[in-house]
Amino acid sequence: MSYSYLLFQISFVGYLLAMAAYLVFFFSQKNNVRSIARKVFFAAAILHSANIVARLVEAGHTPITSVHETISFFSWSISWCYLSFRWRYTVKNFGTFATVLVVILMIVSALAPHEILPLTPTQRSWLFPVHASLAMIADAFLALACIGGIMYLLQERELKQKRFGFFYSRLPSLDALDKLNQHCLSIGFPLMTLGMFTGYIWAKLIWGGRNWHWDPKIVWSMITWFLYAALMHQRFTMGWRGRRAAIMTIVAFMAVLLTLVFLLKGVGAHGA
């Protein structure tokens, strides 16, 4: 077993422990548990970074080529985007939701074969890692926006129906969740645009403008971009917010996931 894969497994266990601690905090609301969860999560994120660097050294290229690598990179981006967000804002129990997503992605990544694949000719371009990592980090911010949207809908439902159940005391104010949505979108969307742009140049370089491939990945990523563009437009010009913005964020993120599925299908086929 390679050194980098060992790091992957340790960070996986770290995330699992952090998730367990966050869930205990979510149910019990004991503050000392939360501080443990934060430390464990931070440590796991650092180990995960070490895993990615080690894999880069081992493979000799940025590890975003196989299914395992791509999803692992995605969950790594979510971890660090969450931590960067945490550094500026506090949103009650956001960490619980974020770690659950990170752990789910880590499970998927762990299940995929983890051999290092040689680069295909098209991936040898220097633009490929730039395009791929920009897109992944953008997707991570959009994933956080989606989590914020789900939390918003849960809290809004209890406030509107005036039936205060489990989530009322555990979730933050609607305002905080709406701000979270805005913050993540206004970082995620420009990054996504940049990712699309570099992708376009990369495609132009390798295909030279001929044989434009209308594969589902490209079509879906364009649909996704238009969804977010519409949401951003409505948000900033019409003052869309709250429930509508939350629903739109979740729908648009579903499109992101679909794009990822098409992308990974391509990568998987190439790997086989």
Place this chain on the structure above:
Amino acid sequence: MGRDTIVLLGVNHKTTPLAIREKLALSGGYEEPLAALGRLDSLNEYYLLSTCNRVEVLFTCSDVQLARRQVLDMLFAGRVTRKEVAGCIYQHEDEDAIQHLFLVASSLDSMIVGEAQILGQLKEAYRFASEKKSSGLVLNKLLHKSFSVTKRVRTETRIGASAVSISYAAVELGRKIFGDLKDKRVMLIGAGEMAELAAEHLVGQGVKEVVVANRTLERAVTLAKRFHGRAISLEELVDQLEHVDIIVSSTGATELILTRGDVQPVMRRRRNQPLFFIDIAVPRDLDPAINELDNIYLYDIDDLNNVVEMNKSERDKEAVKAARIVDEETYKFSSWLENMEVTPTIIELRTLADQISKKELARTLGRLDSLSPKEKKSIEKMATSIASKMLHYPLLYLKSDHHCVDQQERIGVVRSLFNLDNPQKSE
């Protein structure tokens, strides 16, 4: 020679009607009544608490009956008859008194269980007592303990966390919607008492502005002045919706004042900034359909009552936990108190000396195996006599009738010198 009894005498909102409580309340501050209590020779240590819901005296004495009579006469004479006082006063001794004090401090005995004010009042009262040096070793320790018990109750239970009045509930909901209320504006429709109360709480949360709309402008102006706000007429109501965030409505009108149709167009101009309507009027002022609009939350009086009820049941659950903590701490304090007597202290001292000499003997004799049984015997004898000689004066100090230092004080000194109260730290 026995230990003094701790006695707590008091009246509170549960036992005494307001009419009598008013007469008993010590409105003139603590200094005078404390000085008066100081003149009673039956009391040893004493302390006094007076709030709008209770008057309580806590003291230590040797003759409980005498002290009770003197204290009651001193504090309440001339205000109400002895018979009236006897009817409503409660008296707790020792363990019960300790428990009662802890219950009061942690706000389990308050009119609004869980309110935080009482601890401040208790500390204030204690400050006067300690300035006058009317509290001694036992009461000092007891009162300090009551502060830490309160802290424990607050950190380990959520007793103070929920809002149990309508205005508090409104503030709590506002926080769940807006997060911070600091930059929010409030509009009162109708200038009734309920509206005023709600506004007071919101202003306490630091809202930016209060706007008052009323049928008669004079009343609106008066109320607005109280909150440094501005008054408007009812006709301007819909226009104002664009600028305010929280609306409290409490008019006596029989018809709806705002309908869904009035509010809907405003949201576009507000760029969908949330609105929070609170309708405390009966019959209702606001169209219930307003709640169906996006980013608008409408709560009427029943909804708010539901929140209050929910919080009350939550709080009652927490109160059970809190009572358990109080019991635990009462037990701990009582056992400390029991040790504060001469006999157990002497026994503990002797055991301590005994243990030390046995332990050291075992260590020394274990290394010297060439000794004859006779030599061993005399070494053992020497160790025991050193230990008991060392204890001679401390024991004498405990037992003697010292004139300048109080017996409780002496016990305390000896116990802390020999570290009898937390032996685990002795190693």
